[in-house]
Amino acid sequence: MANIKLRRSNKKISIKILFFAYAKEIVNKNYLNLKVNNITNVKEVLEKLYIDYPDLKKINFSVALNNEYINDYEIILKNKDVISIIPPVSGG
Amino acid sequence: MKLKEENRNKKNNNKTKIIQENIYIEITKKEIKVNSYLKRLYDSxxxxxxxxxxxxxxxxxxxxxxxYLYYEAYKPMALNEIRKILENYLFQGAFKKGLVVHRIGILKPKDIAILVALANEHRDNLFNVLDLIVKExxxxxxxxxxxxxxNSYKWI
Incomplete structure (x- = not known):
């Protein structure tokens, strides 16, 4: 049982992170492709982003998963999930 | 197979309109010509x-x-969020036909950035609904x- 768990957690999945407006300027990229452990949640991805791009911590943003806003950052990611970093919007 | 999926994703990301029986939504870089859009709304x-x-x-x-102003959109999600907002009021019976057109790219003073229009049998509560939709x-x-x-810029 323990072995199965270990094997599962070693499996990698591919995710994509999209950046917009001033989040895009902080990261200096439109998107990032990441390979993460298959038991990674949204919060862990954000923590990784904060390490690589500390200025992201200074801004407010919402998060969308596969184009839907989410409030629960404990959601476990699936292969090919798309996370969007959405700074406060200002359309109209 | 992978290529097909990538092409499909690309297609979704490039989508600029949602056209349904009672709803029209568009995100465009072109000038918003109000009258030509409003013709879609008029109904006997x-x-x-x-x-x-x-x-x-x-x-x-x-x-x-x-x-000038520069507008940027995350198009697939923006179209879908506008659709959800309009459908919420449509399904409550607040209007019969609705359209939203948002311009992106470079806009100068006096340019139209957004057009929101609703039609119903009578005007009754329609001004209020329009205001709520614009706010959302x-x-x-x-x-x-x-x-x-x-010579500087600011995200607002």
Whole structure:
């Protein structure tokens, strides 16, 4: 049982992170492709982003998963999930 | 197989319109020609048509003269968020036909940034519904603008 768990957690999945407006300027990229452990949640991805791009911590943003806003950052990611970093919007 | 999927994703990301029986939504880089869009709304059964047109002002909130604004959208999500907002009121029976057109790219003072229009049998509560829809669009839809003024810029 323990072995199965270990094997599962070693499996990698591919995710994509999209950046917009001033989040895009902080990261200096439109998107990032990441390979993460298959038991990674949204919060862990954000923590990784904060390490690589500390200025992201200074801004407010919402998060969308596969184009839907989410409030629960404990959601476990699936292969090919798309996370969007959405700074406060200002359309109209 | 992978290529097909990538092409499909690309297609979804490049989508600029949602056209349904009672709803029309578009995100465009082109000038918004109000009359040609409003023709989509006119209906012999609907006598009340209310319209909001948002245009670009020539000054920032601090009073600096604006050269131009740059609008950026996350199109697939923006279209879908606008659809959800309109459908919420449509399904409550608040209007019979609705359209939202948002312009992106570079806009100058007096250019139209957004057109929101609703039609119903009568005008009754339609002004109020229009106002609520515009507010929700401004709060939820992933569209951003950057003001360019005095050789600098600011995301707002």
């Amino acid at each position: 059964k609907l006598g009340g048509n209310v319209v909001f047109i948002g245009t670009i002002r020539d000054k920032t909130d601090k009073g600096d003269l604006i050269d 669009i401004k709060e939820k839809v992933p569209i951003w603008k950057k003001e360019y003024f005095n």
